[in-house]
Amino acid sequence: MTSRRSVLGGLTGMAALAAFPGMQATRAASDDIPLFRRGIGVSHALGWAEVEADGSYVAAPFSGPRFRFDLAQRQAIRAAGFDFVRLAVDPGPFLAFTGAARDQVDALLIGIVRGLVEADLGVIVDLHPSAMNPAYRPAALTAGVETPNFQAVLGLLRRVAHRLEQSGQGRAVTGAPRLALELMNEPELSQSAWQPMLEAAYRAARSGSATLPLVLGGGAMNAAAALTQIDMRPFAGDARLIYTYHDYSPWQFTHQGVRGNPAYALNAVTYPAPQSAEAMIAASQRRIGSLGLDGAALEQARQAKRTLARYAGFDRSALERTFRQISAWRIAQRLPAHAILLGEFGIHRTPYLDTPEGAAARETWLRDMRELAEAHGFAWACWTYAGTGGFALAENETGPGFDVSTRRALGLLR
Template sequence: MTRRLLRLWIGAWILGAAAVAAEPVPFHRGIGISHMLAWASVEPNRAFTFPPFAGDDRTMPPAEMRRLKEAGLDFVRLAVDPGPFLQFTGWKRDWADQFLVDTVQGFLAAGLAVVIDLHPSDLHPAYESKDLTAGLRSPGFQGYLGLVARVAGLLSGIGSPRVAFELMNEPTIAPAAWQPMLEAAYRAARSRAPRLTLVLGGGNQNALAGLTEMDTKPFTGDPAVIYTFHDYDPYQYTHQGASWNAAANLADVPYPARARPPGESLEATRRSIARSDIKAEGKPAAIASAVRQLESYQRSGFDRPDLARSFDAVSGWARSRNIPPDRILLGEFGARLTPFSGGAAQQAERERYFRDMRELAEANGFAWSAFAYRGLGGFALARDEVGPGLDPTVARALGLRQIEAAPQRP
C-alpha cells in the first residue's frame, strides 16, 4: 500500500469512526509492571540474552496477578524492552512475539486490562531512546516503525478491547522533534491495527510540556486514542538519592516541603555525602549544591496545590481540544524508597504524596498508573519491595483494598 493510499485509508476510517460513540475506557487504576519484560540483559558481545526475560525474579504467577485485581486495580502498564524484538530474527523473534502475547493473555485472564508500553532501556547502546529517535529517516527509527507495526498487529490479534498500545515511553527529545516521529508511529500502528487503543505521549520524557505542546490534529476524531503524561514533581522528594537525577545527593527530604524542620534533611544529606564515594576534594562542592537545593525546596513550600496546578493545566489543554478526561492517562508517578523511608514521619509523608496524586488524577477524571510494582531504581510499591501484594501504606494511599493473604486458587 502506498503512503498516499495509507493516509486516505486511515483518514476514511477516522471519519467513519468519529460518528460512532467511543467505547468505554477500561483503564482507570493501574500499576507499572517493569520487572517482567523490561531492561533485557545483554551479553558481552552485545547480543541480547536468549531467552530474554528469563529468571525467577521476572516471573509473576497468576495468583499474584489476581491479587492486584482483587486489591482494586483494573489494569497494568507493562513495560517492554524493544531491544530484543528489534535484534532477534527468525525463530527467536517469533518466540519473543509469542511470549509477549502469552504474557498479555495471562494478565487478561487475571481480570486486568493491559497497556503495552514500548520502553527503551540504556543497557544496549544501539537501542537506547536517543538512538531510536535520532530522526525520522534514521535507521534506528525506521526499524522502530517496523516493530510498532508488528506489535500493533500482535495486540490487535488478541481481539480484546482491554488491550492498549503505548508507542514509546518517555522520548528524550524535544516535542517539536518528536511530533513527526509520533505521527509516523501512529500511522504504522494504524496500518496493522485500525481499532486498537493507542496511547500517545509527547517529547521531553512525557513531561507536562511534552503533552501540552503536542499537535493533536493528526489524531482528531480517532475514538481509540488516549493521551499520556508523567509527573514526578517535586523531584527533590520523588528522586532523592537517585544517581541519575539532580537530587542524587539529597537525603530524608519530606513531602510537603515544610512537613518537617529543614535541619533534618540538611543533616541527613551531609551524612550521606560524607559516606558516599564522591572524591574527598569534591565533597564540599556536593554539600554546597545539595544545601542550595534543599533551601530552595523548603522556601517553595511545595504542597498539594502545587501538584494541582499541573493537573489543572492538563485539564485545560484537554478541554481546549475536546478531549474527554477519561482519555487522559497519568502514566507514571512515584517516589523512591530510601534508607529513611521506614520512619513513622516518612511513611506518613509517602502516604500523603501518593494519596494527593491519586486524588488529583481522579478529581480531574484521569486514569492513573503508579510506578512500579517491583521497582527498578528504588520505586517499588510491592510489599517488602518484591511482593506478593502491595505495601500497605501505598495501598491505603491509592484507595485500594488490603489483601493480606494470597488467593487460594492455583
C-alpha cells in the same frame, strides 16, 4: 532494574462512573477507548532484557528468575483493586531478533497479555527502551525519523499493533476495549524534536491496526508541559487515542537517593515540605560527606542541596497546578477526562522513607497524586509493581501483595 530509566474496560454502572467527574457525559466514548481507572506499571516481566557481557541479548532474554510474573502476582494485582496494567516492554530483543527467535518473543508478549486479561485486567503495552544493550538504548532509538533504528521501531509498532488486534483479547464481554499500545516511553528529546517521530509512530501503529487504542505522549520524558504542546492536527478525528504524561514532582522528594539523578545526594527530604529547609539541608549535607564525592559529582550534589531552600513549603496545592494545566488543555482539545493518563508517578524508597516520618510522607504524596488524578477524571498508573531499584510498590519488592500503607494511599482498601 525498575528505576525510572530507569483494563478493565468493561466497567459498567453509574456508581462506578460517578467516582470520576465528567465520565457520565462521555460514556459513549468508552466504545473507543478503555475506561482505564487505577493501574500499575509492571516492569519486571518484559523490561530490561538480559544481555551477555558484550551487550548482546541472551537467547532467551526474559527467562531468568527476575522476570517471573506468575498467576499469583497477576491475581494479587487484580485483588488489590487495580483494573489495568501498564506493561513495560524492552523493544531491543523484538528489534534485534529475526526468524524463530523473534516469533518466540512475540508469542511471549501475547501470552503475558492474554494472562493479564484472563486475570480480569486491562493492558497498556508500553514500548519502554532500556540501556542494557547500547545499540538499543532510548536515545539510539529516537535519533530521527529516517534513522535505521527508528524505522525498525516503526516496523515493530506495526507488528505489535496488528498482533494485539488479532489476539482476540481486545474487548471485554461488554464490547468495551481493554487493550492499548503506548508508542514510546519517555522520549529523551524535546517536544518539537519528538513531534515528527510521534506522527510517524502513530501512522505506523495505525497501519497495523485501525481500531486499537493508542497512547501518545509529548516527548521531553513525557513531561506535562510537552503534552500540552503537541500539534494535534495529525490526530484529529481519531477518537481511539489516550494522551499521557508522567509526574514525579517534586524531584527532590521522589528521587532522593537515585543514583545518576541530581537528588542522589539528598536525604530526609519530606512531603509536604516544611516552611524551613534547615533540617533537610543538614541531613543532605551529612549524606554528601559520607558519599566521598568529588569533582562534578560533588558540585551537582551541592546544587541539588541548594534547591531545597526553594522546595520549602511545597505541598498538595503545588502538585495540583499541573493537574489544572492538563485539565485546561484537554478541555480545549474537547477530550473526555478519561482520555488522559497519568502514566507514571512513584517514589524511590530510602532508609529515611522507612522511618515513621518518611513512611508518612510517602503515603501522603501517593494519596495526594492519586486523589488529584481521580478528582480530574484522569486514569492513573503508579510506578511500579515489583523489582529491585527502589520504586517497587509490592510488599518486599516482590509481593505478590501490597502493604497496608500502600493500599491505603492508593485507595485500594476495601
